[in-house]
Ligand SMILES: Nc1ncnc2c1ncn2[C@@H]1O[C@H](COP(=O)(O)OP(=O)(O)OP(=O)(O)O)[C@@H](O)[C@H]1O
């Protein structure tokens with residue numbers, strides 16, 4: 001069936017390695033999001049799957065077939081491009097029906113399938129118009145209709161929702177997920193919106209500078225980020241990152257000029273085994289895992305308030321601590337009472353530990 005796999009795939013444009021030694025296996029029927037900042041190689045990865053680019057090294061399989069050198073038209077994929085890439089001189093109906101025409105499907109069957117899919121996407125009354133005569137959101141749905149009309153084995157989506165307003169975006173997101181489930185196809189979906197990836201994906205592949213730095217189910221990646229880059233990229237506001245030195249011995253602790261946090265001896269031991277006695281490390285804590293405390297105690301962080309934002313169901317309190325900003329998320333619709341000094345409580349179990357180079361320190 002239609003699994004998609006990359007084996008050590010590389011794509012260089014001159015000296016730029018847009019994709020740099022990427023391997024993965026996407027299961028049949030799975031929905032995978034490629035997530036990463038601009039320029040990290042997401043579109044290039046999709047174009048390699050579609051056959052619009054040929055790799056400079058490595059191999060690609062779709063289903064049972066090795067497709068590395070196969071032309072785009074001979075691969076059974078449907079793609080929604082970042083800019084939709086609709087044919088301006090064709091009507092909406094002709095745009096949607098184009099993949100069927102290329103595949104020599106008879107005209108009445110073609111009309112039937114175009115009508116069915118456009119009805120589904122609520123653009124059935126626009127079929128006679130040209131792309132220039134419909135809205136951005138309608139163009140986007142036309143592009144989706146064209147990608148799915150021939151029921152490909154693999155859907156490829158390149159930031160398909162980026163031009164939609166927030167409300168339409170949420171609707172379209174649920175719709176795409178529903179459609180993919182209903183048709184049981186494999187989907188690879190590119191986005192740089194972490195919330196969208198969390199919401200829609202079976203697995204998220206986080207990309208950075210042409211490489212996949214972590215791949216896994218959304219909550220696993222969120223709860224167990226492999227690097228500070230991944231930790232920062234997933235979650236809004238992002239994970240707080242604080243520098244400390246770790247000490248074991250009589251008083252195991254995390255120490256900095258601004259605070260001294262007691263640690264369990266066992267935790268200090270495996271951290272010291274990694275970074276050395278007194279070694280520097282980065283402690284990551286998500287905003288939702290901090291809490292406001294009434295007073296300073298051993299183990300709290302204290303700082304002056306920087307901003308208080310009430311967002312409706314929750315509030316964000318940001319304070320200055322040790323030269324960095326630290327944000328706390330409070331799940332309350334009551335604006336928090338913030339004094340001139342704010343104390344934060346945090347639990348060791350909720351801390352993430354990273355080397356100063358960014359890699360997660362695993363519990364020994
Ligand atoms: N045809 C090309 N020729 C030369 N360089 C290219 C080409 N296509 C992509 N690149 C380069 O490869 C890198 C990855 O580009 P790609 O378009 O895959 O990024 P992306 O993750 O999709 O970014 P965005 O989020 O901005 O769409 C970038 O440095 C880009 O400039």
Ligand SMILES: [Mg+2]
Nearest residue numbers: 042043044082
């Ligand atoms: Mg792109």
